[in-house]
Amino acid sequence: MSAAEGPLVVGVDTSTQSTKALVVDVATGRVVASGQAPHTVTSGAGRESDPRQWWDALTEALRQCGEAAHEAAAVSIGGQQHGLVTLDEHGEPVRPALLWNDVRSAPQASRLVEELGGAKAWADRTGSLPTASFTVTKWAWLAEHEPDAVRATKAVRLPHDYLTERLTGQGTTDRGDASGTGWWASATEAYDEEILAHVGLDPALLPRVVRSGEVAGTVRDGHDLPFSKGTLVACGTGDNAAAALGLGVRPGTPVMSLGTSGTVYAVSEHRPADPTGTVAGFADARGDWLPLACTLNCTLAVDRVATLLGLDREAVEPGRGVTLLPFLDGERTPNLPHSSGLLHGLRHDTTGGQLLQAAYDGAVYSLLAALDLVLDEDADPSTPLLLIGGGARGSAWQQTVRRLSGRPVQVPEAKELVALGAAAQAAGLLTGEDPAAVARRWGTAEGPVLDAVERDEETLSRLAGVLSDAAPLLERAPGNG
Numbered sequence: 446m447s448a449a450e451g452p453l454v455v456g457v458d459t460s461t462q463s464t465k466a467l468v469v470d471v472a473t474g475r476v477v478a479s480g481q482a483p484h485t486v487t488s489g490a491g492r493e494s495d496p497r498q499w500w501d502a503l504t505e506a507l508r509q510c511g512e513a514a515h516e517a518a519a520v521s522i523g524g525q526q527h528g529l530v531t532l533d534e535h536g537e538p539v540r541p542a543l544l545w546n547d548v549r550s551a552p553q554a555s556r557l558v559e560e561l562g563g564a565k566a567w568a569d570r571t572g573s574l575p576t577a578s579f580t581v582t583k584w585a586w587l588a589e590h591e592p593d594a595v596r597a598t599k600a601v602r603l604p605h606d607y608l609t610e611r612l613t614g615q616g617t618t619d620r621g622d623a624s625g626t627g628w629w630a631s632a633t634e635a636y637d638e639e640i641l642a643h644v645g646l647d648p649a650l651l652p653r654v655v656r657s658g659e660v661a662g663t664v665r666d667g668h669d670l671p672f673s674k675g676t677l678v679a680c681g682t683g684d685n686a687a688a689a690l691g692l693g694v695r696p697g698t699p700v701m702s703l704g705t706s707g708t709v710y711a712v713s714e715h716r717p718a719d720p721t722g723t724v725a726g727f728a729d730a731r732g733d734w735l736p737l738a739c740t741l742n743c744t745l746a747v748d749r750v751a752t753l754l755g756l757d758r759e760a761v762e763p764g765r766g767v768t769l770l771p772f773l774d775g776e777r778t779p780n781l782p783h784s785s786g787l788l789h790g791l792r793h794d795t796t797g798g799q800l801l802q803a804a805y806d807g808a809v810y811s812l813l814a815a816l817d818l819v820l821d822e823d824a825d826p827s828t829p830l831l832l833i834g835g836g837a838r839g840s841a842w843q844q845t846v847r848r849l850s851g852r853p854v855q856v857p858e859a860k861e862l863v864a865l866g867a868a869a870q871a872a873g874l875l876t877g878e879d880p881a882a883v884a885r886r887w888g889t890a891e892g893p894v895l896d897a898v899e900r901d902e903e904t905l906s907r908l909a910g911v912l913s914d915a916a917p918l919l920e921r922a923p924g925n926g
Protein backbone atom coordinates (compact mmCIF):
# COMPACT_ATOMS: atom_id res chain seq x y z
CA MET A 446 0.00 0.00 0.00
CA SER A 447 1.44 3.39 -1.03
CA ALA A 448 2.05 6.14 1.52
CA ALA A 449 -0.70 8.69 2.10
CA GLU A 450 -0.48 11.98 0.18
CA GLY A 451 -2.09 14.13 2.83
CA PRO A 452 -2.72 14.05 6.58
CA LEU A 453 -4.82 11.14 7.87
CA VAL A 454 -8.16 11.35 9.65
CA VAL A 455 -10.32 8.75 11.38
CA GLY A 456 -14.06 8.50 10.73
CA VAL A 457 -16.22 6.27 12.95
CA ASP A 458 -19.72 4.85 12.54
CA THR A 459 -21.10 3.51 15.80
CA SER A 460 -24.33 2.02 14.50
CA THR A 461 -26.83 -0.39 15.97
CA GLN A 462 -25.06 -3.64 15.17
CA SER A 463 -21.39 -2.65 15.10
CA THR A 464 -18.75 0.06 15.22
CA LYS A 465 -16.73 0.68 12.07
CA ALA A 466 -13.60 2.83 11.85
CA LEU A 467 -11.84 4.10 8.71
CA VAL A 468 -8.47 5.80 8.43
CA VAL A 469 -8.72 8.10 5.42
CA ASP A 470 -6.16 10.12 3.44
CA VAL A 471 -7.46 13.72 3.43
CA ALA A 472 -5.82 14.49 0.08
CA THR A 473 -7.43 11.66 -1.90
CA GLY A 474 -10.16 10.08 0.20
CA ARG A 475 -8.36 6.75 -0.03
CA VAL A 476 -9.25 4.39 2.83
CA VAL A 477 -5.85 3.49 4.23
CA ALA A 478 -7.08 1.12 6.95
CA SER A 479 -10.37 -0.09 8.42
CA GLY A 480 -11.75 -2.05 11.33
CA GLN A 481 -15.11 -3.27 12.63
CA ALA A 482 -16.37 -4.85 15.86
CA PRO A 483 -19.90 -5.94 16.79
CA HIS A 484 -22.28 -4.85 19.59
CA THR A 485 -25.10 -6.77 21.15
CA VAL A 486 -28.67 -5.49 21.37
CA THR A 487 -31.21 -7.06 23.73
CA SER A 488 -34.23 -8.82 22.25
CA GLY A 489 -37.64 -9.24 23.91
CA ALA A 490 -39.70 -6.27 25.05
CA GLY A 491 -37.04 -3.60 24.63
CA ARG A 492 -33.90 -2.82 22.62
CA GLU A 493 -30.97 -1.89 24.81
CA SER A 494 -27.16 -1.85 24.52
CA ASP A 495 -24.46 -1.18 27.09
CA PRO A 496 -22.64 2.01 25.97
CA ARG A 497 -19.38 0.59 27.36
CA GLN A 498 -19.61 -2.04 24.61
CA TRP A 499 -19.53 0.75 22.02
CA TRP A 500 -16.27 2.00 23.52
CA ASP A 501 -14.80 -1.51 23.54
CA ALA A 502 -15.90 -1.96 19.91
CA LEU A 503 -14.29 1.37 18.99
CA THR A 504 -11.06 0.25 20.66
CA GLU A 505 -11.12 -3.03 18.76
CA ALA A 506 -12.01 -1.42 15.40
CA LEU A 507 -9.12 1.03 15.82
CA ARG A 508 -6.76 -1.78 16.83
CA GLN A 509 -7.61 -3.46 13.53
CA CYS A 510 -6.63 -0.21 11.74
CA GLY A 511 -3.08 -0.73 13.02
CA GLU A 512 -0.34 1.91 12.77
CA ALA A 513 -2.34 4.22 10.49
CA ALA A 514 -4.71 5.21 13.32
CA HIS A 515 -1.72 6.51 15.35
CA GLU A 516 -0.97 9.02 12.62
CA ALA A 517 -4.46 10.55 12.50
CA ALA A 518 -4.55 14.33 12.97
CA ALA A 519 -8.33 14.49 13.56
CA VAL A 520 -11.20 12.16 14.38
CA SER A 521 -14.99 12.32 14.24
CA ILE A 522 -17.76 9.98 15.35
CA GLY A 523 -21.09 9.40 13.63
CA GLY A 524 -23.62 7.17 15.34
CA GLN A 525 -27.08 5.66 15.59
CA GLN A 526 -29.56 8.43 16.37
CA HIS A 527 -31.94 8.98 19.29
CA GLY A 528 -30.53 6.47 21.86
CA LEU A 529 -30.90 7.61 25.49
CA VAL A 530 -27.58 7.34 27.35
CA THR A 531 -27.85 8.15 31.06
CA LEU A 532 -24.60 8.77 32.95
CA ASP A 533 -23.85 9.10 36.67
CA GLU A 534 -21.50 11.62 38.31
CA HIS A 535 -18.48 9.55 37.24
CA GLY A 536 -19.57 9.39 33.60
CA GLU A 537 -20.56 5.73 33.98
CA PRO A 538 -23.85 4.48 32.47
CA VAL A 539 -26.65 4.39 35.05
CA ARG A 540 -28.32 1.62 33.00
CA PRO A 541 -28.04 0.32 29.41
CA ALA A 542 -28.95 2.78 26.65
CA LEU A 543 -32.51 2.70 25.29
CA LEU A 544 -32.10 2.47 21.51
CA TRP A 545 -33.99 4.12 18.62
CA ASN A 546 -35.81 0.86 17.80
CA ASP A 547 -37.14 0.28 21.32
CA VAL A 548 -40.89 0.92 21.03
CA ARG A 549 -41.79 0.70 24.73
CA SER A 550 -42.19 4.48 24.93
CA ALA A 551 -45.04 4.57 22.36
CA PRO A 552 -47.65 5.50 25.04
CA GLN A 553 -45.40 8.32 26.29
CA ALA A 554 -45.00 9.56 22.69
CA SER A 555 -48.78 9.80 22.18
CA ARG A 556 -49.21 11.46 25.56
CA LEU A 557 -46.51 14.06 24.88
CA VAL A 558 -48.08 14.98 21.55
CA GLU A 559 -51.43 15.49 23.28
CA GLU A 560 -50.07 17.35 26.31
CA LEU A 561 -47.96 19.84 24.38
CA GLY A 562 -50.37 21.24 21.82
CA GLY A 563 -50.90 18.42 19.32
CA ALA A 564 -49.20 17.29 16.13
CA LYS A 565 -48.98 20.61 14.31
CA ALA A 566 -47.56 22.41 17.34
CA TRP A 567 -44.83 19.76 17.70
CA ALA A 568 -43.98 19.86 14.00
CA ASP A 569 -43.82 23.67 13.98
CA ARG A 570 -41.67 23.70 17.06
CA THR A 571 -39.28 20.76 16.74
CA GLY A 572 -39.75 19.86 13.06
CA SER A 573 -41.02 16.39 14.02
CA LEU A 574 -43.83 14.51 15.63
CA PRO A 575 -42.17 12.41 18.35
CA THR A 576 -42.62 8.66 17.96
CA ALA A 577 -41.25 5.98 20.29
CA SER A 578 -37.84 6.42 18.63
CA PHE A 579 -37.29 9.95 19.91
CA THR A 580 -35.12 10.46 22.98
CA VAL A 581 -37.69 12.64 24.76
CA THR A 582 -40.20 9.76 24.81
CA LYS A 583 -37.55 7.41 26.21
CA TRP A 584 -36.75 9.85 29.02
CA ALA A 585 -40.49 10.09 29.81
CA TRP A 586 -40.68 6.27 29.82
CA LEU A 587 -37.68 6.04 32.16
CA ALA A 588 -39.15 8.64 34.52
CA GLU A 589 -42.32 6.56 34.75
CA HIS A 590 -40.77 3.09 34.99
CA GLU A 591 -37.37 3.64 36.64
CA PRO A 592 -37.48 6.85 38.71
CA ASP A 593 -34.34 5.77 40.61
CA ALA A 594 -32.39 5.68 37.35
CA VAL A 595 -33.62 9.17 36.51
CA ARG A 596 -32.59 10.43 39.96
CA ALA A 597 -29.11 8.92 39.53
CA THR A 598 -28.63 10.54 36.10
CA LYS A 599 -26.20 13.46 36.07
CA ALA A 600 -25.73 13.68 32.28
CA VAL A 601 -27.88 12.72 29.30
CA ARG A 602 -26.15 11.90 26.02
CA LEU A 603 -26.79 10.47 22.56
CA PRO A 604 -24.68 7.48 21.43
CA HIS A 605 -22.19 9.54 19.40
CA ASP A 606 -21.93 12.11 22.22
CA TYR A 607 -21.00 9.37 24.67
CA LEU A 608 -17.99 8.27 22.63
CA THR A 609 -16.93 11.83 21.77
CA GLU A 610 -17.02 12.73 25.46
CA ARG A 611 -14.88 9.75 26.40
CA LEU A 612 -12.32 11.04 23.87
CA THR A 613 -12.35 14.72 24.87
CA GLY A 614 -13.67 14.81 28.43
CA GLN A 615 -16.29 17.35 27.34
CA GLY A 616 -20.04 16.93 26.90
CA THR A 617 -20.81 17.97 23.33
CA THR A 618 -23.28 17.17 20.57
CA ASP A 619 -24.22 18.67 17.18
CA ARG A 620 -27.38 20.09 15.61
CA GLY A 621 -27.95 17.00 13.40
CA ASP A 622 -28.18 14.51 16.26
CA ALA A 623 -29.76 17.05 18.66
CA SER A 624 -32.63 17.42 16.18
CA GLY A 625 -33.62 13.78 16.79
CA THR A 626 -34.10 14.18 20.53
CA GLY A 627 -37.48 15.91 20.52
CA TRP A 628 -36.16 18.51 22.98
CA TRP A 629 -34.26 20.58 20.41
CA ALA A 630 -36.40 23.20 18.71
CA SER A 631 -35.62 23.40 15.02
CA ALA A 632 -37.50 26.71 14.88
CA THR A 633 -35.00 28.39 17.24
CA GLU A 634 -32.06 25.95 16.93
CA ALA A 635 -31.83 25.66 20.71
CA TYR A 636 -32.93 23.29 23.46
CA ASP A 637 -36.64 23.77 24.12
CA GLU A 638 -36.88 24.59 27.82
CA GLU A 639 -40.64 24.12 27.98
CA ILE A 640 -40.45 20.58 26.62
CA LEU A 641 -37.56 19.80 28.97
CA ALA A 642 -39.47 21.17 31.96
CA HIS A 643 -42.51 19.16 30.94
CA VAL A 644 -40.53 15.89 31.08
CA GLY A 645 -38.54 16.95 34.14
CA LEU A 646 -35.14 17.07 32.48
CA ASP A 647 -32.72 19.74 33.71
CA PRO A 648 -31.06 21.42 30.66
CA ALA A 649 -27.79 21.45 32.63
CA LEU A 650 -27.65 17.67 32.10
CA LEU A 651 -27.46 18.09 28.32
CA PRO A 652 -24.35 18.48 26.15
CA ARG A 653 -23.29 21.73 24.49
CA VAL A 654 -24.33 21.91 20.83
CA VAL A 655 -21.12 22.47 18.85
CA ARG A 656 -21.42 24.38 15.57
CA SER A 657 -20.49 22.82 12.25
CA GLY A 658 -16.79 23.42 11.59
CA GLU A 659 -16.05 24.05 15.27
CA VAL A 660 -13.60 21.82 17.15
CA ALA A 661 -15.43 19.82 19.85
CA GLY A 662 -12.21 19.22 21.78
CA THR A 663 -8.94 17.37 21.64
CA VAL A 664 -8.11 13.81 22.62
CA ARG A 665 -7.27 13.69 26.29
CA ASP A 666 -4.77 11.49 28.07
CA GLY A 667 -5.46 8.28 29.89
CA HIS A 668 -7.20 5.86 27.56
CA ASP A 669 -6.14 2.93 25.45
CA LEU A 670 -7.00 4.32 21.99
CA PRO A 671 -4.20 4.78 19.47
CA PHE A 672 -4.61 8.57 19.25
CA SER A 673 -2.02 11.05 20.41
CA LYS A 674 -2.99 13.54 23.09
CA GLY A 675 -4.14 16.73 21.36
CA THR A 676 -5.59 15.05 18.24
CA LEU A 677 -8.51 17.22 17.07
CA VAL A 678 -12.01 15.90 17.64
CA ALA A 679 -14.91 17.09 15.44
CA CYS A 680 -18.44 17.31 16.78
CA GLY A 681 -19.64 14.15 14.96
CA THR A 682 -23.32 13.71 14.15
CA GLY A 683 -26.15 11.20 13.75
CA ASP A 684 -25.53 8.40 11.27
CA ASN A 685 -27.95 9.62 8.60
CA ALA A 686 -26.58 13.17 8.70
CA ALA A 687 -23.07 11.69 8.56
CA ALA A 688 -23.94 9.62 5.47
CA ALA A 689 -25.41 12.74 3.81
CA LEU A 690 -22.05 14.42 4.44
CA GLY A 691 -20.21 11.31 3.29
CA LEU A 692 -22.04 11.38 -0.05
CA GLY A 693 -21.72 15.16 -0.41
CA VAL A 694 -25.37 15.28 -1.51
CA ARG A 695 -27.01 18.50 -2.63
CA PRO A 696 -30.75 19.26 -2.42
CA GLY A 697 -32.75 17.19 -4.91
CA THR A 698 -30.75 13.94 -4.59
CA PRO A 699 -32.64 11.26 -2.64
CA VAL A 700 -30.77 8.75 -0.48
CA MET A 701 -32.08 5.40 0.72
CA SER A 702 -30.15 3.55 3.41
CA LEU A 703 -30.81 -0.15 3.98
CA GLY A 704 -29.38 -1.26 7.33
CA THR A 705 -30.87 -2.21 10.68
CA SER A 706 -33.12 0.77 9.98
CA GLY A 707 -34.39 1.72 6.57
CA THR A 708 -34.18 5.42 5.89
CA VAL A 709 -34.98 7.71 3.00
CA TYR A 710 -33.90 11.34 3.06
CA ALA A 711 -32.62 14.35 1.17
CA VAL A 712 -30.85 17.57 2.04
CA SER A 713 -33.07 20.65 1.90
CA GLU A 714 -32.64 24.36 2.46
CA HIS A 715 -36.19 24.50 3.85
CA ARG A 716 -36.93 23.61 7.47
CA PRO A 717 -39.32 20.63 7.42
CA ALA A 718 -42.44 20.50 9.61
CA ASP A 719 -44.65 17.53 8.68
CA PRO A 720 -47.62 17.29 11.11
CA THR A 721 -48.49 13.78 9.83
CA GLY A 722 -45.24 12.53 11.36
CA THR A 723 -44.18 10.57 8.25
CA VAL A 724 -41.21 12.86 7.73
CA ALA A 725 -38.95 13.74 10.65
CA GLY A 726 -37.63 17.30 10.33
CA PHE A 727 -34.01 16.67 11.22
CA ALA A 728 -31.21 19.18 10.85
CA ASP A 729 -28.21 18.14 8.80
CA ALA A 730 -24.65 18.45 10.09
CA ARG A 731 -23.88 21.67 8.18
CA GLY A 732 -26.62 24.31 8.40
CA ASP A 733 -29.32 22.84 6.16
CA TRP A 734 -32.05 20.33 6.90
CA LEU A 735 -32.49 16.59 6.48
CA PRO A 736 -36.16 15.61 6.06
CA LEU A 737 -36.13 11.84 6.67
CA ALA A 738 -38.44 8.87 7.03
CA CYS A 739 -37.26 5.82 8.96
CA THR A 740 -38.53 2.27 9.27
CA LEU A 741 -37.71 -0.14 12.09
CA ASN A 742 -37.82 -3.21 9.87
CA CYS A 743 -35.29 -3.43 7.10
CA THR A 744 -32.36 -5.83 6.55
CA LEU A 745 -32.77 -7.76 9.81
CA ALA A 746 -36.48 -8.35 9.19
CA VAL A 747 -35.97 -9.56 5.61
CA ASP A 748 -33.00 -11.72 6.62
CA ARG A 749 -35.20 -13.23 9.35
CA VAL A 750 -37.87 -14.14 6.79
CA ALA A 751 -35.17 -15.75 4.60
CA THR A 752 -33.95 -17.76 7.61
CA LEU A 753 -37.48 -18.87 8.50
CA LEU A 754 -37.93 -20.06 4.92
CA GLY A 755 -34.51 -21.73 4.90
CA LEU A 756 -33.50 -19.63 1.88
CA ASP A 757 -30.49 -17.59 0.94
CA ARG A 758 -31.34 -13.86 1.04
CA GLU A 759 -30.95 -13.66 -2.73
CA ALA A 760 -33.30 -16.60 -3.49
CA VAL A 761 -36.25 -14.41 -4.46
CA GLU A 762 -38.79 -15.37 -7.11
CA PRO A 763 -41.19 -13.04 -8.87
CA GLY A 764 -44.85 -13.57 -8.17
CA ARG A 765 -48.03 -11.63 -7.74
CA GLY A 766 -50.68 -11.74 -5.10
CA VAL A 767 -48.81 -12.42 -1.90
CA THR A 768 -48.21 -9.51 0.49
CA LEU A 769 -45.93 -9.50 3.52
CA LEU A 770 -45.72 -6.53 5.87
CA PRO A 771 -42.45 -7.36 7.72
CA PHE A 772 -43.23 -5.39 10.89
CA LEU A 773 -41.39 -7.84 13.16
CA ASP A 774 -40.28 -5.09 15.56
CA GLY A 775 -43.47 -3.01 15.45
CA GLU A 776 -43.16 -0.11 13.01
CA ARG A 777 -42.40 3.59 13.01
CA THR A 778 -43.27 4.49 9.37
CA PRO A 779 -46.19 4.05 9.29
CA ASN A 780 -46.46 4.70 13.02
CA LEU A 781 -47.66 1.26 14.21
CA PRO A 782 -45.46 0.56 17.24
CA HIS A 783 -47.51 -2.43 18.43
CA SER A 784 -47.85 -4.11 15.03
CA SER A 785 -46.34 -7.44 14.02
CA GLY A 786 -45.58 -9.09 10.68
CA LEU A 787 -48.60 -9.75 8.50
CA LEU A 788 -48.99 -12.14 5.57
CA HIS A 789 -51.87 -11.97 3.10
CA GLY A 790 -52.66 -13.79 -0.14
CA LEU A 791 -51.01 -17.15 0.61
CA ARG A 792 -52.02 -19.91 -1.87
CA HIS A 793 -51.09 -23.58 -2.46
CA ASP A 794 -48.83 -22.55 -5.30
CA THR A 795 -47.07 -19.69 -3.48
CA THR A 796 -43.35 -20.47 -3.34
CA GLY A 797 -40.85 -19.65 -0.60
CA GLY A 798 -39.01 -17.39 -3.05
CA GLN A 799 -42.20 -15.42 -3.68
CA LEU A 800 -42.73 -15.02 0.06
CA LEU A 801 -39.20 -13.74 0.41
CA GLN A 802 -39.71 -11.27 -2.45
CA ALA A 803 -42.89 -10.11 -0.71
CA ALA A 804 -40.83 -9.34 2.42
CA TYR A 805 -38.43 -7.16 0.37
CA ASP A 806 -41.42 -5.44 -1.28
CA GLY A 807 -43.05 -4.75 2.09
CA ALA A 808 -39.83 -3.32 3.56
CA VAL A 809 -39.15 -1.06 0.57
CA TYR A 810 -42.78 0.06 0.17
CA SER A 811 -42.90 2.14 3.36
CA LEU A 812 -39.69 3.95 2.45
CA LEU A 813 -40.79 4.71 -1.09
CA ALA A 814 -44.15 5.97 0.15
CA ALA A 815 -42.17 8.77 1.86
CA LEU A 816 -39.75 9.49 -0.98
CA ASP A 817 -41.65 12.38 -2.57
CA LEU A 818 -42.28 13.86 0.86
CA VAL A 819 -38.59 14.19 1.74
CA LEU A 820 -37.74 15.81 -1.59
CA ASP A 821 -38.33 19.47 -2.37
CA GLU A 822 -41.21 19.99 -4.80
CA ASP A 823 -38.93 21.05 -7.64
CA ALA A 824 -36.68 17.95 -7.38
CA ASP A 825 -35.99 16.27 -10.72
CA PRO A 826 -37.49 12.71 -10.68
CA SER A 827 -34.81 11.48 -13.07
CA THR A 828 -32.03 12.10 -10.51
CA PRO A 829 -30.77 8.67 -9.42
CA LEU A 830 -31.68 7.46 -5.96
CA LEU A 831 -28.45 6.77 -4.03
CA LEU A 832 -28.66 3.36 -2.37
CA ILE A 833 -26.38 2.80 0.65
CA GLY A 834 -26.08 0.70 3.83
CA GLY A 835 -25.32 -3.02 4.14
CA GLY A 836 -28.44 -4.01 2.17
CA ALA A 837 -27.37 -1.96 -0.85
CA ARG A 838 -24.80 -4.71 -1.54
CA GLY A 839 -27.59 -7.20 -2.19
CA SER A 840 -28.99 -7.71 -5.66
CA ALA A 841 -32.51 -8.50 -4.37
CA TRP A 842 -32.58 -5.16 -2.51
CA GLN A 843 -31.26 -3.25 -5.53
CA GLN A 844 -33.78 -4.79 -7.93
CA THR A 845 -36.69 -4.32 -5.52
CA VAL A 846 -35.92 -0.62 -5.06
CA ARG A 847 -35.50 -0.20 -8.80
CA ARG A 848 -38.81 -1.91 -9.65
CA LEU A 849 -40.89 -0.23 -6.95
CA SER A 850 -39.39 3.27 -7.37
CA GLY A 851 -39.29 3.45 -11.17
CA ARG A 852 -36.18 5.61 -10.74
CA PRO A 853 -32.57 5.11 -11.72
CA VAL A 854 -30.68 3.70 -8.75
CA GLN A 855 -27.03 4.46 -8.09
CA VAL A 856 -25.02 2.21 -5.78
CA PRO A 857 -21.89 4.01 -4.54
CA GLU A 858 -18.82 1.82 -4.54
CA ALA A 859 -17.70 3.30 -1.21
CA LYS A 860 -19.08 1.01 1.49
CA GLU A 861 -19.05 2.88 4.78
CA LEU A 862 -20.70 6.21 3.98
CA VAL A 863 -21.41 7.10 7.62
CA ALA A 864 -17.78 6.61 8.63
CA LEU A 865 -16.67 8.43 5.48
CA GLY A 866 -18.94 11.35 6.37
CA ALA A 867 -17.40 11.48 9.82
CA ALA A 868 -13.95 11.37 8.19
CA ALA A 869 -14.94 14.24 5.88
CA GLN A 870 -16.04 16.22 8.94
CA ALA A 871 -12.68 15.57 10.61
CA ALA A 872 -10.90 16.52 7.36
CA GLY A 873 -12.87 19.78 7.26
CA LEU A 874 -11.39 20.71 10.64
CA LEU A 875 -7.90 20.40 9.19
CA THR A 876 -8.43 22.05 5.80
CA GLY A 877 -11.23 24.52 6.57
CA GLU A 878 -13.33 22.99 3.76
CA ASP A 879 -17.06 22.25 3.88
CA PRO A 880 -17.19 18.49 4.73
CA ALA A 881 -19.72 17.85 1.94
CA ALA A 882 -17.27 19.45 -0.52
CA VAL A 883 -14.52 17.20 0.87
CA ALA A 884 -16.70 14.15 0.13
CA ARG A 885 -17.42 15.38 -3.40
CA ARG A 886 -13.69 15.87 -3.94
CA TRP A 887 -13.17 12.29 -2.74
CA GLY A 888 -15.80 11.00 -5.23
CA THR A 889 -17.56 8.93 -2.56
CA ALA A 890 -20.94 8.78 -4.36
CA GLU A 891 -19.47 7.29 -7.52
CA GLY A 892 -20.76 3.90 -8.53
CA PRO A 893 -22.79 2.07 -11.15
CA VAL A 894 -26.21 3.45 -12.09
CA LEU A 895 -28.99 0.94 -12.71
CA ASP A 896 -31.33 2.42 -15.32
CA ALA A 897 -34.92 3.16 -14.44
CA VAL A 898 -37.50 0.44 -15.16
CA GLU A 899 -41.26 0.84 -15.30
CA ARG A 900 -42.68 1.25 -11.80
CA ASP A 901 -44.56 -1.82 -10.54
CA GLU A 902 -47.82 0.01 -9.76
CA GLU A 903 -49.74 -3.22 -9.22
CA THR A 904 -47.57 -4.28 -6.29
CA LEU A 905 -47.58 -0.77 -4.83
CA SER A 906 -51.35 -0.52 -4.89
CA ARG A 907 -51.76 -4.05 -3.47
CA LEU A 908 -49.46 -3.13 -0.57
CA ALA A 909 -51.34 0.14 0.02
CA GLY A 910 -54.63 -1.79 0.05
CA VAL A 911 -53.47 -4.45 2.53
CA LEU A 912 -51.96 -1.82 4.81
CA SER A 913 -55.17 0.13 4.86
CA ASP A 914 -57.53 -2.86 5.18
CA ALA A 915 -55.44 -4.42 7.95
CA ALA A 916 -55.25 -1.18 10.00
CA PRO A 917 -57.25 -2.47 13.00
CA LEU A 918 -55.02 -5.57 13.24
CA LEU A 919 -51.82 -3.59 12.86
CA GLU A 920 -52.74 -1.10 15.54
CA ARG A 921 -52.69 -3.69 18.30
CA ALA A 922 -50.15 -6.14 19.62
CA PRO A 923 -50.54 -9.76 18.41
CA GLY A 924 -52.76 -11.83 20.65
CA ASN A 925 -54.26 -8.68 22.10
CA GLY A 926 -57.84 -9.10 20.93
Ligand SMILES: Nc1ncnc2c1ncn2[C@@H]1O[C@H](COP(=O)(O)OP(=O)(O)O)[C@@H](O)[C@H]1O
Binds near residue numbers: 461462703745748840
Ligand atom coordinates in the same frame (compact mmCIF):
# COMPACT_ATOMS: atom_id res chain seq x y z
N1 LIG B 1 -24.36 -8.52 0.54
C1 LIG B 1 -25.43 -8.20 1.27
N2 LIG B 1 -26.67 -8.34 0.76
C2 LIG B 1 -27.77 -8.00 1.46
N3 LIG B 1 -27.73 -7.54 2.71
C3 LIG B 1 -26.53 -7.39 3.28
C4 LIG B 1 -25.32 -7.69 2.60
N4 LIG B 1 -24.29 -7.43 3.43
C5 LIG B 1 -24.84 -6.98 4.59
N5 LIG B 1 -26.17 -6.96 4.50
C6 LIG B 1 -27.15 -6.52 5.53
O1 LIG B 1 -26.72 -5.30 6.02
C7 LIG B 1 -27.07 -5.19 7.40
C8 LIG B 1 -26.05 -4.31 8.07
O2 LIG B 1 -26.08 -3.07 7.43
P1 LIG B 1 -25.44 -1.79 8.08
O3 LIG B 1 -25.76 -0.65 7.19
O4 LIG B 1 -24.00 -2.06 8.37
O5 LIG B 1 -26.29 -1.76 9.42
P2 LIG B 1 -26.23 -0.81 10.70
O6 LIG B 1 -25.50 0.42 10.26
O7 LIG B 1 -27.65 -0.57 11.00
O8 LIG B 1 -25.57 -1.56 11.80
C9 LIG B 1 -27.15 -6.59 7.94
O9 LIG B 1 -28.34 -6.68 8.71
C10 LIG B 1 -27.24 -7.47 6.70
O10 LIG B 1 -28.50 -8.08 6.62
Ligand SMILES: O=C(CO)[C@@H](O)[C@H](O)COP(=O)(O)O
Binds near residue numbers: 527
Ligand atom coordinates in the same frame (compact mmCIF):
# COMPACT_ATOMS: atom_id res chain seq x y z
O1 LIG C 1 -33.60 6.13 14.06
C1 LIG C 1 -33.00 6.29 13.01
C2 LIG C 1 -33.19 7.51 12.19
O2 LIG C 1 -34.15 8.38 12.69
C3 LIG C 1 -32.04 5.22 12.57
O3 LIG C 1 -31.62 5.42 11.25
C4 LIG C 1 -30.89 5.11 13.55
O4 LIG C 1 -30.05 6.25 13.37
C5 LIG C 1 -30.17 3.79 13.46
O5 LIG C 1 -29.42 3.62 12.32
P1 LIG C 1 -28.71 2.27 11.79
O6 LIG C 1 -28.05 1.61 12.92
O7 LIG C 1 -29.74 1.46 11.09
O8 LIG C 1 -27.70 2.79 10.80
